[in-house]
Amino acid sequence: MDEADAESLKRLFERAIALPVAERDAFLEEVCSDSPELQVELTSLLEAADDADPFFASLANAVLSLPPWPADEAPDASARANRMRAEDEPDPLIGRSVHQYEIQEKLGRGGMGVVYRAYDTSLDRTVALKFLPPYLSADDSATERFLVEARAAAALDHSNVCNVHEIGESEECGRFISMAYYEGETLKQKIERGPLPIDEALDYACQIGAGLDAAHQHGIIHRDIKPGNVIVTPDGTAKVLDFGLAKLADVSLTGTGVRLGTIGYMSPEHLRGEPLDQRADFWSLGVVLYEMLTGELPFRGRPTAVTVHGILHEEPTRPSSLRPEIPAELETVVGRMLAKHPGFRATGAELLNVVCGDTTTQPPAATNTHTAGVWARLRSWRGGVGLGALIVVTVATR
């Protein structure tokens, strides 16, 4: 390729990449009509360009500490839309009994079924009963896999994981899950009233992280961490609900669009349909933390493709531009959790390092046991000195 060709390649690349993806092929057809080689080259470069940006941004963010955010964008404070509310119509199940449970009140509805408050007559306690929709009750291998994981999740004993009592089945109502009933409200309800105090947001994030660590140690990935799946009890304990449920929904519902409500919390690898590991949960936790701090989702927009594109390719608005008092350290944490590439994403032990500047802990190859320990420590430190003092200590020890 001579110099003139190289220059023309660059110019065409520049013009093509500025076009919407859908229009690029037509553009290339037109301008490369007499040079199929050029067309092939440009097509392949353009394809690589989509993946190259997040790759370099993640790598730079992880290693080189380049500014992770684009130049400040105007915050869009009005975009907190798309709220789902529980429906209020009368429900035929209320007042009926299923096994030993008397169904009392409808608590909510989501993609994964309807939840009721119920009274367990045999053990004399109030429980939450979740009935799975029929497509999650079928007898097939997907359901079997779900049951295996759901039972593993039920065996988790951790103060930040919702306690599952039983997975049962009734002829009339299909499969159901009986779990602890907690007073309090979901994180979603809290966020709807506006951003949370910074130390409160960090506290919930750490608690959710501790619950996730416990599950990850047992090989259970949540896959659907979002504010609606976290209940905060009156004493301030965060309880993560629905471990393992999302897996079956994914298997059964691919392509039906049922997941749209939670797309804003999905990791890039999840959107790409790649196999997930625990790092996907930390992405979602990063989104939740961002939303608790700013009241906004980092990636949002209509149509859904805009949100998807943002998650895959764009950096979110800096949290501190939406809320100036957010400390730089915390902003770094959120940025590192939202690394597009799971390999560069901050998880438990790293988060502690970033938040506390604790240079004495192990590098992030640390084991899960270690990670669980640091979450606990982070919480207790937080309880003892408060975030402000913590950051002062951090700076002083560097």
Place this chain on the structure above:
Amino acid sequence: MAKPDLQDSRSSTVTRLLMEVREGSHSAFDELVPLIYEELRGLAHAQRNVWHGTETLDTSALTHEAYLKLAGQAQLDWESRAHFRSIAARAMRQILIDYARAKRTQKRGGEHVRVSLDDLKVADPDAAREYDPVRDQAEALIAVDESLKRLKDRDERQSRVVECRFFGGMTIEDTSAALGVSTATVERDWAMAKAWLYRDMRESLADKGGVEPWMKLTPSR
């Protein structure tokens, strides 16, 4: 710490070489890189616990700091500083690659450890490989470096843009001043170089018989 007179003579050497670089001298450039490398490495080591995957290197700040130490007293203009930082970016690249190689060796416990098939008998094939961001980052940096060498043979200016922007943390404006081209050219080179590098890394990995986990962001097509 350098004695003041030594510091002064080093500083005047740097200033003289910088002038020569601005006049187009390649040999002055090559002479400056090791000088700056030494200074930068000292500064980077001074940051405690440099880059364990948790600590990042603020390369932009480091190159500024090296500039102040090595040429600051001469009160050079903005363009000279941009020149300096573009050379520092080359040194920074070497430092980072040195780190990455050391990390890789350290993590592997030598270059040739292989996981036996028995170790892979787990339900989830992805779980077989332990998550290790430091190793992934080190591999990624080394791959970028190797692809960048190939890019340099095709388009030297593009490779310099990548050095300034990526390894030196320089802005579009500073890069444009250092390389003596328009900001539009820098932006165009930067966008295309990233795409070219990424494609090149993917292809060379495929040649080696597989896609490394750190490239998994690439959807299989």
